[in-house]
Amino acid sequence: MDCRTARLLLDFARPLATELEESDGEALATHLAECPTCGALRRTERRLDDHLGRAMLAVLVPDGLRERVLGKLAAQRDSWYRRRLLIWGTGAAAAAAIVVGLSLTFLAHKPVLDMVTARAIANRPLPDRSEEVGAWFGDAGLEGPPQFEYARLTNCEWASFQDHRLPMLEFRKGNEWARVYIVTEGQFDLKALKATQPDASGRAVMIDVLEHPTKPGVAYIVKYTGGVLPAFFYRDTGPAT
């Protein structure tokens, strides 16, 4: 091997990442052992590389990095599975809505609250205008409480009530709120629910049950503050406050 070839190959003969064929590596080693110029060049290169390489790798790793990375990955997995459930739920809801629609035809106006459908509704964006709420519910075969003033509707979500997941509508008036959970007959002992309990700030939270005025089987559990449920109603169905 001549000096020119040896210098070309030198770059590729790194201790941990050699890219030379075995025969080239051996020929190079022989040349380096015999040629003082190339041998010295090789030693200088290695000396510089070792010196800078050690400095390059000397990075302090912060305490707890591994745990923080694993924590972040776990959070990402959780959120991914939650999103999957939501997507599967919405897909199932679309299928269920068709079934519900057909059932409604056969049951001749008997209202059916399908929980999967309800979940899909709860995750849909709120309509901008209160008058659209009725149509929005109606599309999926659900009935919101007709007494309420829908201009006061501030939130609609899937909420937890006594370990059940229920579609929940939240209405607000000033500092007071009312949360309406939509339930079907048989889900709860509705009579036993009526009660008063304090909320986190010590205010009295009333629990009341409303039945749909015309549709049997549809009921609403209402948790509310302020002591006057009709305050959240249309003015023509309750006392103005």
Added chain:
Amino acid sequence: MGLPGSQRSVQQLVEEFYLPLYRYAYRLAGSSGDAEDLTQEAFCKAQLQMTQLRDPKRAKAWLFSILRNAYLHRARSQRLHRQVPLDSVGDLPEPLPDPLPEVEPERLQQALNELDEVFRTPVILYYFEDFSYRDIAEQMDLPIGTVMSRLARAKAYLRTRLLQPGVEALAEGPRRANDGL
């Protein structure tokens, strides 16, 4: 985007590679905060893209490449580094000082920060030792010849800057390094 990475396989990647990945991120980005963010981002992306890793032996190169893309994505919006024209790199004195002067960590990082990323990445990967020229070329999607040329100039810059007594930064302003290739 799917989450095909099982908890165990991703955890194995973390155990095996979080240290080199953090060090690489630190050298690329120049601060511990950015390095930690990039490390977490790289593992999160890896978790979402596990099916792309067909050969487990390529896991380290794959992770490094994800991290570099994350870095480039950030760096595009923030031109943080002063960059030097590498034409001005001088020769190392002969003979070299013996012993070689200690390389202060801050000065090394400062010198790296002065390099354009196209020079900085190959020189960092080179000193991580187990990356071959082919690996570096694949990471950067460049021909091997280009990688070697950039590497030679970046190494010369670091050596002159860090091992030659009395040499301070060659940077005069936020100019882009002219790679001349």
